[in-house]
Amino acid sequence: MTDTTHGRKTGTDTGLQAAWRCAVCGFVFTGETPPKSCPVCHSPSQEFVAEQERARLTYDGEEPFDVLLINGSTHRAGNTGYMADLAEEVLRERGVSYRRFNLTEHHIDYCWCCYAVRAGSCTYPCRNTTDDMPAFHQMLAASKAVIVASPINWNAMSARLKTFLDRTTCMENLYHLKKPGLTEGKVAGVLVNGHEDGAIKTAMDIWLNFEQMGYVLAPFGIGFRTHGSQFNSSTDREFFRSDELVLHQVKGVVNNVIEMVQLGIEEKLKGKLVPVTE
Numbered sequence: 001m002t003d004t005t006h007g008r009k010t011g012t013d014t015g016l017q018a019a020w021r022c023a024v025c026g027f028v029f030t031g032e033t034p035p036k037s038c039p040v041c042h043s044p045s046q047e048f049v050a051e052q053e054r055a056r057l058t059y060d061g062e063e064p065f066d067v068l069l070i071n072g073s074t075h076r077a078g079n080t081g082y083m084a085d086l087a088e089e090v091l092r093e094r095g096v097s098y099r100r101f102n103l104t105e106h107h108i109d110y111c112w113c114c115y116a117v118r119a120g121s122c123t124y125p126c127r128n129t130t131d132d133m134p135a136f137h138q139m140l141a142a143s144k145a146v147i148v149a150s151p152i153n154w155n156a157m158s159a160r161l162k163t164f165l166d167r168t169t170c171m172e173n174l175y176h177l178k179k180p181g182l183t184e185g186k187v188a189g190v191l192v193n194g195h196e197d198g199a200i201k202t203a204m205d206i207w208l209n210f211e212q213m214g215y216v217l218a219p220f221g222i223g224f225r226t227h228g229s230q231f232n233s234s235t236d237r238e239f240f241r242s243d244e245l246v247l248h249q250v251k252g253v254v255n256n257v258i259e260m261v262q263l264g265i266e267e268k269l270k271g272k273l274v275p276v277t278e
């Protein structure tokens, strides 16, 4: 029932008892249930996932879907995860097909920055085929909309989300290289939460990435909520979960994304857009 070692181990390394890995820091705990909180990074028990060999993410491509929902937080079940949960509720209620991913559970390498060496070297598919990003590329191309949720970190998006967005350069670069694109006319919605400040800047940074890929921002397509620097961040969790405004913001953005998808905006714009990229 006790802890074992700090570090990434596989289920087979940990003997017969169930093993739980903290998705935030990698600490592995052995026991029947996950611990109340992680002794290393203090994340709550919801951050623990059953430890197992992690296969590379794949997308079968057989089931195109409407919305790709990305939780860009280090926490799978933190405040950003809560926003993603609310978004999922609306998507389910509206009968929209979607797939949700918590980036913290995925292996995404830093961009190799081939574009910085030579524009033509950054091509689709991405040269790095060793991590989960190729499947995300395929899902970005297959879905009609993306909803991205991020915490504010130093007035900017999370580093995890930034790494993810850097890796979309190969899709954005298709337009720069005057090759057929894969994302123009798709719809984007952005959700941001933080403790005190920087929400709009963060949302705009995220949006700009998608704008360069030809996405259309849904009307009222940015929702954000911060708590307040006068409060201890330990109270944020409870605050967000009982706050009417966060509910209104998330439900509104998701509704507006769905309305755009159901207008068939991507199809309507096909062949009519002039790519304007840097």
Ligand SMILES: Cc1cc2nc3c(=O)[nH]c(=O)nc-3n(C[C@H](O)[C@H](O)[C@H](O)COP(=O)(O)O)c2cc1C
Pocket: 073, 074, 075, 077, 078, 079, 080, 081, 151, 152, 153, 154, 155, 156, 193, 194, 195, 196, 197, 198, 226, 233, 236
């Ligand atoms: C490194 C770091 C930087 C942060 N910077 C900001 C900030 O600039 N503005 C803000 O409002 N909150 C900031 N926060 C607070 C988080 O945005 C806030 O705790 C958020 O709700 C965390 O979401 P999560 O539960 O999904 O991790 C920061 C947190 C961390 C860890």
